[in-house]
Amino acid sequence: MPAIPVSIGRAPGDAPAPIRFALAGGRELSLWVFDVGLACCAVEFASATMRYPDRLRGGVDGVAGADAIDVVVVSGTVTDKMAPAVRAVYDRLPDPKYVVSFGSCANCGGPYWDSYSVTKGIDQLIPVDVYVPGCPPRPEALLDGLDLLQQRIEGAA
Numbered sequence: 001m002p003a004i005p006v007s008i009g010r011a012p013g014d015a016p017a018p019i020r021f022a023l024a025g026g027r028e029l030s031l032w033v034f035d036v037g038l039a040c041c042a043v044e045f046a047s048a049t050m051r052y053p054d055r056l057r058g059g060v061d062g063v064a065g066a067d068a069i070d071v072v073v074v075s076g077t078v079t080d081k082m083a084p085a086v087r088a089v090y091d092r093l094p095d096p097k098y099v100v101s102f103g104s105c106a107n108c109g110g111p112y113w114d115s116y117s118v119t120k121g122i123d124q125l126i127p128v129d130v131y132v133p134g135c136p137p138r139p140e141a142l143l144d145g146l147d148l149l150q151q152r153i154e155g156a157a
Contacts, residue, residue, distance in 0.1 A: 031098075031150065034069045036086055039076030041103035041136050048139030069093050071149065072126075073142070075102035077112055078119040090126045098153070100145050101128045104135040111135070 035045045072093065078086060090097065101122050104110035112118045122128060129152065132145040 031070045031146070031153075032068050033071045033073055033146070034089070035073045035075060036089060037075050038078060038082060039103075039105060041075035041105065044136045044139050045073060045075050045102065045142060048142045070096070071098045071100060071146070073100045073102050074106045074122045074126075077105040077110060078122055078125070079117050080119055081117065083119050083125055086122070087125050098129045098149055099126055100130045100132060100142075100149060102132045102142055102145070103137050104133060107131050107133060 035042060037045055070093075072090060074086060090099070099122070101107050105112065105118075106122045109115075109118045109120045113120055119125065130145045130149045132141050134141055
């Protein structure tokens with residue numbers, strides 16, 4: 001029997017244009033989200049994922065491995081001691097990667113902005129695409145922020 005040639009590990013750029021278009025469209029419309037839950041805003045994140053599971057399935061999927069995560073949601077107070085770990089999570093993600101800052105503490109330090117150990121906003125560590133204000137923000141605000149992020153991704157494509 002003759003051996004069948006097998007191509008393993010083709011680069012995505014080698015695929016025909018229609019396949020590249022379909023894969024790019026699928027990726028921008030189904031975001032994989034990872035929550036860096038550091039304080040009370042993480043409870044609101046959990047509330048959003050439990051209260052609206054059907055809505056999240058319609059374009060925002062659950063947690064995947066580090067090689068499949070598209071969006072990092074930083075929710076809660078980022079302390080100076082925790083900042084390197086948050087940066088390490090961001091650095092491990094494949095491109096393109098997006099960040100949602102969820103809550104006043106992640107946005108600007110919140111009520112703890114004057115503390116010696118609180119980072120004055122996650123944007124000092126990593127680039128942020130969408131800010132969701134509130135202390136704590138409503139679960140619906142997170143969904144609105146993720147919708148805004150998807151609209152921005154679709155507009156950039």
